[in-house]
Amino acid sequence: MPYHKNKQQAFQAAQQGVEDVEELYYEIVQDSASYGHQLKHLKNEVNEAYQQIENALEVASEKQRAQLEQFQSDLQSIVNEVNTNP
Template sequence: MPYNKNKQQAFQAAQQAYVQLEEAFQQLDEESPDYGHQSKEAHEELNEAEQIIQKAYIVASEHQKRQLDSYSQELAQRKSDLI
């Protein structure tokens, strides 16, 4: 049972990291004088989300792995958007 709980907690952490990344990207405004700060926050959220998703992938079920793969693909797109 603890193993399943750890899988669920890891997956939920990955979901939360993904949501926070999306929120950081929604706040990006190239016209804003705070764009540099917003961009830095987006980079930090991206790096954190990548790490959390990689850790969750280790213990994830097959269904969770498919969702984590989707998150990873979206992170790759977001990373290219920031460059």
Template sequence: MPYHKNKRQGFEAAQQAYVQFQEAFENLHPEDSDYGHQFKIAEQELDEAIQVIQKAHMNASEHQRKQLEMYSREIERYKQELME
């Protein structure tokens, strides 16, 4: 059972990191006075999400891997937008 628990915990951590990055990205508004600060937070959340998703991939079930791959693609799309 611990193996399945690790799968679940890793996947849940990846989901949480993905959602936290999405929220940080959505809070970016170039016209805001604290845009630089918010941008830095979004970058940190991006890096963390990438790392957590990669780690979750190691123990993921087939179904979880498909979802993690979708998260990775979305993260990459957001990353390109963020770096424009």
């Protein structure tokens, strides 16, 4: 994904990345045969979302910065949940 020059575009990309991670996280069925594949996909989405947040933080307004930091916290919660429930 190209670097976003526009604050709003960068913020929206980060927001969408977090939404994608949350959606994927809630869809994972731990019992399913494809759990490992789903977990790998989730890890990739989390990494991408973190990168989008970092890019957005470079140009964010103060209000956006607070929301982006909340997104980081939300992602960390998902990572912690997945790591504690193998």
